[in-house]
Amino acid sequence: MDDFTGLTAIITGGSSGIGAATAALLQARGAHVAVLDRQPQPAADGILTLSCDVTDDASVLDAVRTTVGTFGSLDIVVNNAGIGSVGDVSQNDDAEWAHVLDVNLIGAARVSRAALPHLRDSDHPAIVNLCSAVAFVGVRQRALYSASKGGVLALTLAMAADHAAEGIRVNAVAPGTADTPWVARLLDNADNPATAAQALRxxxxxxxxVTADEVAISIVYLASPATAAATGTILRMDGGMTTLRL
Structure with missing residues (x-):
């Protein structure tokens, strides 16, 4: 498929896991792709890799300017950058709360804000945010992370309403527990990694x-000009975690 031919996409946190899978799929379907990451890794030929900290406004603005300067436009923003947090509400101090919210929630707003002037010039503008199943269901030991992703859910709907008249579509994908480097590190630190992994499954x-490729397909689906009627959609790619009780 070449439905992204001529379009330019930026993906935050795009050097590994879901972000890397999304970058590869968008490029395969014709897009110019810029990966924004605090620690960018070598990417496939043709993918622009930029050092960017989504908690730093100057860094974000510079990355967006460089992308537009390289490819000539900006059409798609994938707000994928995120960090995890473990603990109940008593276990994360104020500094951790501020940092996680700054990356997961404010970071998405910061990148979107920088991109908006360019998206307004696009014929196919789209923003896709990374939400989570924990925005819908309570999961133990995820108070801070859940709060950040609940914020992403609300932000997505508000942005979709704000920018619908401009033709800028804003949607989100809400994965369940995905096979990503962060989950792997979480399991490595568990008292019994095998038991913890089985509990997640x-x-x-x-x-x-959920696999990174499955989430990437969902992101690309919502970003595609072929789904031009979708805005304010939260696509759950969670193995039934939020809707089924067996």
Missing amino acids: DRQPLGRL
Whole structure:
């Protein structure tokens, strides 16, 4: 498929996991792709890799300017950059709350804000945010992370309403527990990694983790000009975690 031919996309946190899978898929479908990451890794030929900290406005503005200067336009923003947090509400101090919210929630707003002037010039503008199943269901030991992703859900709907008249579509994908480097590190730190991994699989009715490629397909689906009627959509790619009880 070449439905992204001539379009330019930026993907935050695009050097690994879901972001890297999304970058590869967008490029395969014809897009010019810029990966924005605090620690950018080598990418496929043709993908622009830029050092960018989504908590720093100057860094974000510079990355957006460089992308537009390189490719001539900006049409798609994938707000994928995010960090995790473990603990109940008593276990994360104010500094951790501020940092996680700054990356996961304010970072998405910051990147979108920088991109808006360019998206307004696009014929096919789209923003896709990364939400999570924990925005819909309570999961133990995820108070801060859940709050940040609940904020992403609300932000997505508000942005979709704000920019619908401009033709800028804003949607989100809400994965369940995905097979990503962060989850792998979480399991490595567990007292019993095998038991912890089985518990993650068991809480999703399909009995397995969501793959990065599955989430990437969902992101690309919402970003595509072929889904031009979709805005304010939260696509759950969660193995049934939020809707099924078996």
